Structures are given as structure tokens and as C-alpha cells.
Amino acid sequence: MYAYTYNEYGSPDVLNCVELPTPTPKAKEMLIRICATTVSAGDWRARSLTVPAGMGLIARLVFGFNRPRKPVLGTELSGIIESVGVDVTTFQPGDEVIGFPGAGFGAHAEYITMPANGKIVRKPENLTFEEAAATPFGATTAYDFLINKGKLRAGERVLINGASGSVGSACVQIAKHFGAEVTGVCSASNADLVCNIGGDLVIDYNAVDFTKEGPKYDMVVDTVGTVPWSRVRHALAPKGRMLLIAGETSDMILGGLKARLRGQRLIGGVASESVDILRKVVDLAARGNFRPVIDQSFDFSQMITAHALVDTGHKKGNVVVTVDPNSKSKLGANEAPQ
């Protein structure tokens, strides 16, 4: 099979399309032929080792000290089960699925093996393979922070900073579905997008500083890392919560304490990657209550271009890469992109 690997940290040019042995599923695993995947913020961070100031050492311990430990990126996928191990009874060849390897990576390839009891669910019929692949990363992060960690309640006033990104656009839709009044912060060019997915109000971050003017919010969600606690606290209601999905290291370490001293809360950390949350967001999608936003869809041979778009920090929702079963004919070893 073909896969994109990287052996050093850096720009999208560190990626190479190489031929690897197609993996064989163990007794409790399944071999999945990948139909679509995405280039997520997780791929960007792992490839470029771009992390908040002071987190470099921890990032190297996680991703690999001198070189990447997991050479194939790709956090999420949709595909078709090709074969199953002898102990697998819950899925069968031909099933259309959504997989979320998450921090395990490995989806920038034509095939992947995953445990049958892992983060894998059936693809609803109302989602295309592209939409299905773009569902896990943003929506499970949004669901875990808003619902599990943040305990969002209907009627609350919620502000999402970075409302047009993968996590932000999922936050807008999920917060709206659970009855919140949602304000999205994005650039003017993405205002219509954020309104169309459920934003009640939109703030252009180039025109208005929501921490200096406007109402107080029950919940402020930062998916970008541009609004530290020292500013957000002024925009929070007396018992408000800040959800720090992306932010400064000092806020990750001390923000929780500072917030509690004011009777407020700052909730950070890492989103839980669980099959239960994946099931919940896929169920929302199946019922028409969530639909991932797709910026552009690239062919597998354009993986490096897809990474370059993500590197801009201004993608709209998700950047999808489709994996054509005939890509072998397009991706002969001599034609593989460098």
C-alpha cells in the first residue's frame, strides 16, 4: 500500500509517499480500506512540532524525541472493512465505518488495521465518506469539552473563539443543538459560514475585542489560543467557565487556580478520545444535528498541498484527503510526490 511518512519534524516537505506492506489484522483487529481522511490540527502539530511555548520537551516525549515515533500521520478516517480477524464478530467485510485513531495516527495511508473494539463505528448513510472522515477530530473534542467537561446547559450564553475552524465549527453546532445562545468569533470572511451552521451572533475579531465590549458569557471557549485568561475573565459572567481547548502554557498550569479565586472556572486539558463520544457525535450527525464543515477535498496525491493549507491556520472546518482505490495507478513509485 501507499502511505505518507515523515522521519523528521518540519514543513509539509518532510512528507514522503512510500510503499509499505499492507498490514495484516490480528485476531481482534480489522483491516480497513481508507476512503477518506483529513489533515487535522493534530497532524500539523505532530509534523511541525508546533506547540505552546514551554511545551517543546513534553511534545518530543509524546511524539518522539529526535524523530517522529509514528511515521504515518492521520487522526481520522472513513473506509470499508476489507477483512476481519478470527475473533471479530461485530463487524464484517464490506461494512462502511468511521475510525478515529486519534493520537495513535496512521490514517494517511491506503489501509489501516484497528481493533474491532476500538474507536470505530458504522458510517451513517446520510454522510458522504468525506463528511464521515471529517467528523471525529473536531466533533469529539467539541462534545467532550462542552458537554462532559463544561456541563453546558440549555439557555446559556456561549462564545466560541475560532468558530470557523474544525473544533470551533463543531462547537457552534453542538452548543446550538444543546440549546445555547451561540456567539462565534472569526474573521469577516467566515461570518456567513458561522451563521449558517447555527451561530446566533458573529464577531469579527479584527473589528471587535469581545473581552472589552459586549455582554458577559456563561461560557467562553478558546479553540485558537489568542485570548488568555487575563482578558477572558472580563467577558465572563460571575460563575462563568472558560474552556481552554487551545491556549497559553501559563493558563494551562495556573489558569484553573486564578479562575477559582474569582468564583469562576477555567477548564483545560486534553479531549478524551473514546468510542462512546465518537458514537454520540456520529449519532448527532445521523440525526441531522451535526454536519462537519469541509473547506477543500484533495486527492491522496495532493497530501502535501493539503498539509500546506492546514499550516496557514485559516482553514474553514476540515481539510479532507480522498483515497482513490485506483490511486496505485496514479501513484507509481516514480510519480510519488516528494
Ligand SMILES: NC(=O)c1ccc[n+]([C@@H]2O[C@H](COP(=O)([O-])OP(=O)(O)OC[C@H]3O[C@@H](n4cnc5c(N)ncnc54)[C@H](OP(=O)(O)O)[C@@H]3O)[C@@H](O)[C@H]2O)c1
Ligand atoms: N485540547 C485538546 O484536546 C485539543 C483537541 C483538538 C484540537 N485542539 C487544538 O485546538 C486548536 C484548534 O483546532 P482546529 O482543528 O479547530 O484548528 P483549525 O481548524 O486550523 O482552526 C482554524 C481556524 O482558526 C481561526 N482563527 C485563526 N486566527 C484567529 C483569531 N485570531 N481569532 C479567532 N479565530 C481565529 C480561523 O478563522 P479565520 O480564517 O476566520 O481567521 C480558522 O477558521 C488547535 O490548536 C488544536 O491543536 C486541542
